[in-house]
Amino acid sequence: MKVYKSKKIIILYLAPVIISLVIFVYYPLIRSIIDSFYSWVSYSPDRKWVGLANYIQIFSNEEIGTIFKNNILYAILSVIFQVGVAMVLAACLEELFMRQSQKYFRTILFLPSLISMTVIGLLWQALLNPNNGLVNYFIHYIGFTNVTPLWLGDQKIAIFCCIFVSQWQYVGYCMLLDLVGIQKIPRELYEAAKIDGGGSIKNFIYITLPMAKESMLVTALITVIGSFKVFTEIQIMTGGGPGRSTEVLATAMYRSAFINDEMGVASAYAIIIFGITLVLSLFQLKITHSGQV
Amino acid sequence: MLSKLYGSTGKILVFAMFTILGSMIILPLIWMLFSSFKENSEFFSDPWGLPRKFQWNNYVYAIKYGVGKYFTNSIIVTVLSTIFTVFFSALGAYVLSRFEFRSKDIIFIFILGGMMISPEVNLVSLFKLLQKLNLYNKHIGLIITYCTYQFSFTVLLMRSYMLSMSRSMEESAFIDGCSSFNVFIYIILPISKPVLASGALLSTMHTWNEYMFATVFIESDKLKTIPVGLVTLKSALKTNYPILISGLVISAAIMIILFLIFQKQFIRGLSEGSIKE
Numbered sequence: 277m278k279v280y281k282s283k284k285i286i287i288l289y290l291a292p293v294i295i296s297l298v299i300f301v302y303y304p305l306i307r308s309i310i311d312s313f314y315s316w317v318s319y320s321p322d323r324k325w326v327g328l329a330n331y332i333q334i335f336s337n338e339e340i341g342t343i344f345k346n347n348i349l350y351a352i353l354s355v356i357f358q359v360g361v362a363m364v365l366a367a368c369l370e371e372l373f374m375r376q377s378q379k380y381f382r383t384i385l386f387l388p389s390l391i392s393m394t395v396i397g398l399l400w401q402a403l404l405n406p407n408n409g410l411v412n413y414f415i416h417y418i419g420f421t422n423v424t425p426l427w428l429g430d431q432k433i434a435i436f437c438c439i440f441v442s443q444w445q446y447v448g449y450c451m452l453l454d455l456v457g458i459q460k461i462p463r464e465l466y467e468a469a470k471i472d473g474g475g476s477i478k479n480f481i482y483i484t485l486p487m488a489k490e491s492m493l494v495t496a497l498i499t500v501i502g503s504f505k506v507f508t509e510i511q512i513m514t515g516g517g518p519g520r521s522t523e524v525l526a527t528a529m530y531r532s533a534f535i536n537d538e539m540g541v542a543s544a545y546a547i548i549i550f551g552i553t554l555v556l557s558l559f560q561l562k563i564t565h566s567g568q569v
Numbered sequence: 570m571l572s573k574l575y576g577s578t579g580k581i582l583v584f585a586m587f588t589i590l591g592s593m594i595i596l597p598l599i600w601m602l603f604s605s606f607k608e609n610s611e612f613f614s615d616p617w618g619l620p621r622k623f624q625w626n627n628y629v630y631a632i633k634y635g636v637g638k639y640f641t642n643s644i645i646v647t648v649l650s651t652i653f654t655v656f657f658s659a660l661g662a663y664v665l666s667r668f669e670f671r672s673k674d675i676i677f678i679f680i681l682g683g684m685m686i687s688p689e690v691n692l693v694s695l696f697k698l699l700q701k702l703n704l705y706n707k708h709i710g711l712i713i714t715y716c717t718y719q720f721s722f723t724v725l726l727m728r729s730y731m732l733s734m735s736r737s738m739e740e741s742a743f744i745d746g747c748s749s750f751n752v753f754i755y756i757i758l759p760i761s762k763p764v765l766a767s768g769a770l771l772s773t774m775h776t777w778n779e780y781m782f783a784t785v786f787i788e789s790d791k792l793k794t795i796p797v798g799l800v801t802l803k804s805a806l807k808t809n810y811p812i813l814i815s816g817l818v819i820s821a822a823i824m825i826i827l828f829l830i831f832q833k834q835f836i837r838g839l840s841e842g843s844i845k846e
Contacts, residue, residue, distance in 0.1 A: 279749045280668045289664045290676065292657040293720045297683045300717040304694035305686050311694065318697075365590075368583050377587070383832075384591045387598065390824040392778030394796035395817045398803060399601055402810060408613050410600055448594065449839075456840040476579075505689045508780045512800065526689045533693045534785065542693045550690040557685040 305550070312543035318533075323540075330544035339520050339528070346435050346524045350442070351503035357443040358450040359496045363488065365447070366454035367480045382455065385448025393445070397512030400441045404428050428514055431521040438510055438522055450495065454488070461487045490563065497560040504552045525549050598821075605815040612811050624811065631815040634805065638791060639798030640819065646708055646794055647776040650715040654772045655765055658720055662727035663757050667736075683721035688714075688782060696785055706788045714786065715776050723768045726838070730764035731757065767838025770831055774824060795820045 279285070312330055316323035334340060365385075369378045388396060403410045404427035415423055428434050465483050474482070485492075507526035510516060516523040516531060523531075525545060533542035604612055605627055606620040632640075665677060688695075695714060696705070704710030738760075739752050747755075758765065780796040787793055793801060799816050806813050828835055 279743055279752075281670070282668075282749070283670065285749050286664055286668050286670055289660045293661040293680065293724060294676070296713065296717040297680065297720060300695065300698070300714055301683050301686050301691065304691040304698055307694040307698070308691060365587075368587070371580075371583070373580050374583065374587070377584075381587050381591055384595050386828075387825060388594060390774065390828050391821040392780065392796045392824075394778070394780050394799055395821050398799060398813070398817055399597060402604075402814070403597055403600070408616065410597070410616050413616050444594070452836065453840055456836065505687050507689055512780070529689070529692070533696070539693060539697075546690045546693055550686070553687060553690070554685055561681075561685075 308543045308546045308550070311540060312547045313540075315538075315540045317537045318539055326540065330538075330540045331548075333541055334544055334548070339523060342520060343523050343525055343528055346522060347504050347506070349435060350439055350506055350524065351500045353439050354442065354446075354499045354503050355496050357447055358499050359492055362447055362450035363454050363485075363492060364480075365451045366458055367476075367484050369451070369455060370458050371476055382448075382452060386452050387448070388445040389449035391445075393508040394512055396441060396445050397509055400437075400444075401428065401513055404437060429518055431518050434514055434518060435522045438513055441513065442506070442509055450499075453495070457488055457491050458484060494560055494563060497556055497563070501553050501556045501560070504549060504556075601814055601821075602818060604811055605818045607811050609809055609811055627811045627815040628819070630812045631802075631819065634812065635790070635798055635802055636795070636816040636819055639793055639795040639802075642708065642792060642798075643777060643795040646711055646715070647773055649708075650712045650719075650776045651769050651772040653712065654716045654719045654723055655769050657716070658723035658768060659727055659758060659761065659765060660753065661720070661724045662731050663753055665724065665728045666731035666734075667739075680721050680724050683718075684725075688718050692781065692785060695782075699786055705786060706792065708787075708792060711782060711786050711794070714782055715772075715779065719772055719775060723772065726768055727761065727764050730761060734760055763834065763837065766831065766834040770827065770835050771838045773827065774835075777820075777824060 313325060313327060314323040315326045315329070368374060369381060374381075404412075406412055406424055406426045406429060409427075411427065412424055415425075425433065427437050461484065465487075466479060469479050469483060505526060506524055507530070510522055510524055510527050511530065514522040516527040525548060529542050529545035529549070532538045532545060600617070603618075603620055604616070606623045606625070607615075607627075608621075608624055611621060661680070665673065665680075699705040699710045699714070702710075704713065734757075738756050742752050742756055778796060779794075783794045784797045784800070787797065790798075790801065795816075799813070799820060802816055803813050
């Protein structure tokens, strides 16, 4: 059709998407890269070329260890729960005897992922409040009256609380996606296994897992990418504290930019996040487009 | 006999596990709902119990202390972001799925590439850019950035749907002399309804819940959206939890109600391209 070759129309229709991507996605990225080599503050036009000094400052700071440790911990635990545990849960829900109740569990477990992280964060902040939160109330109620963990106020366990809340919010979401995936596996495979006398666990290991392998790998990568970008949960629940014990890359960037007004350092943090997520995204793209998924 | 017993123990264990998991999810949410109706003293003295008397006033106060205003702002931002995201993405997807031109692959990669640059990475430069463009501290700045960061995903989602659609209707429309824009409005959009619905729901969910851009790009209290507003409200209210919690309930309820109505579209959209906040 001739209409489908008209250059004018092509340009006109693609313009809104392309122009906004150029201005608000690609241009800012280039700016971030350039700005990360300068020392500058938010409300002054003066800027000074400092080369790699911003990066050196970040990597020579003793906090960087904690920051990376937190991001990596986030990634590992999220993969375990949102890829591993979610898959097992989905397989259990697909078992014949769970079919009737599947609908209810599926919906309940999915609910938290619909709610904003702000609400979830503020809710758990209240629940984990050491003095009047429900969690400690429960611990005292079942008899451990002298155990009063500080939860988000304890440098050692605060990060685990944040990670727990993330898993609490997203396990059901991942389980639902796995469920959709399992339902796409041809029924004949399971029927054939039934004739051979395979049990549920064998089915899971020899049919479900191999069939879902690639999509699990992609989910794992998406989860890891997400873990290096994590921001809102931490910002709401602890703001990186107590001390700097729950600081992650994105909250450190926020602190540099909007609290310390070291915009160059903040840009360098942004580029570090970009570097890590880019490598992982390219890897993910390669798997998705090699026709395996 | 033994294997049967073993089998039923397994079943009971699995069911018990889901019951415990389900309770861990639902109890905090129910607690949130109950607490929002309690008096402040009751909230502290009897944290786990039905409200003695339903304090609807908590909701009235929450709305008066700002939730009403934040709610309106969120509705404005969410509705406009969703409309623009869906409309312009559909237009782009229409071109990518139907039109023939040489640079198509490059354009495709360019749009795909947008997904690899996350909002976190651009937060600082966008903050400066919006100030320069005079879009800082304005709803329109927030709406434009929300749309832009959803374009890549939504275009790809819609493109793959449109590629699978039959072309016979458009062909006869073109023979009858329709313009491509009319074909888009009267043929492409109606046939793409399922994918438009999925895209719109995901966009709504994302925009309604977004915190990072909303907290950095908006400064005035009267323009804040609900996720940022709730954090402001928290520090303003100090220890008056029930009122804050009624704010949380209002924000959460909208998405839960939408989900319960449009469950099918939600799940299709989510499973088409697994994205996450």
